Amino acid sequence: MGELSQNKISQLNASSAKVRFQLISEQKSHSEIHRELEVKYSAKITLLKSNIKTLKREATLTQKASSTVKIKILSLETKVRELEGKLDDLELEQVLYDLNAMEGMIEEPAQINSFDPKEIDSLKLELERASEDLNSKKYIIECMEKSIEVSDNIYKRELDIRSSERLKLVEKNSFLRDQLALKKEPRDASHNEVDTHSYL
Incomplete structure (x- = not known):
């Protein structure tokens, strides 16, 4: 009877040792997997x-450049308005001059301020260039705003990717802990059984 008990205890001890060895091996395996995951996700993060x-x-630099261009646009818009005003005044003067000439009201043209049509042409050219520059700057600012929007997206x-990677790592760690906890339960049960038979 005592010999049977000793054999059973030996078997239980051997079984417990086997479970313990398996648990240690699996713990090492889980630890290696955990380290690999940490390295993988740490690199990604x-x-x-x-x-x-x-x-x-890049967004900060673009916003600064955008502010500079916006200031330039305001300056160009002001210049365009000034040129348009000058052009309107000159064209009005030309119309009045032509009307007076047609009605014979101009007896001595030399007494009236000479009117140079080239001045209107020059203003028109300057206005055209300023308008082109303004449109160019507006296009630049539009591209910058789109670039900022793309950068924000x-x-x-x-x-979102970073948060997802972190969540995956947390879930994997939780899964490994659960697996280790499940592996510990048979070992604890085996120890309890060995202890019970030892008292017998």
């Missing part, structure tokens, strides 16, 4: 952080 920092810097997408 580091890359995402770098990309986000770059996008922020990329930045948000990178943040």
Whole structure:
């Protein structure tokens, strides 16, 4: 009877040792997987952080350039209005001069301020150039605003990816902990059984 008990205890001890060995092996395996995951996701997170920092810097520079261009646009708009006003005045003077000449009211043209049509042409050319410059700056600001919008969208997408990667890592760690906890239960049960038979 005592010999049977000793054999049973030996078997239980051997079984417990086997379970313990398996648990240690699985713990090492889980630890290796955990380290691999940490390295993998840490590299991804580091890359995402770098990309986000770059996008922020580009967005800041674009916004500064955008502000400069907007100031230039305001200046050009003011210049265009001034040129349009001068052109209107000159064209009005020309119309009045032509009307007076047609009605014979001008007896001595030399007494009236000479009117140079080239001045109108010059103003028209200057106005045309200013308008082209203004349209060009408006196009630039439009492109910059679109670029900022695209950068913001990329930045948000990178943040979403980063959050998703972190969540995956947390879920994987939780899964590994649960697996380790389940593996510990048979070992604890085996120990309890060995202890019970030892008292017998």
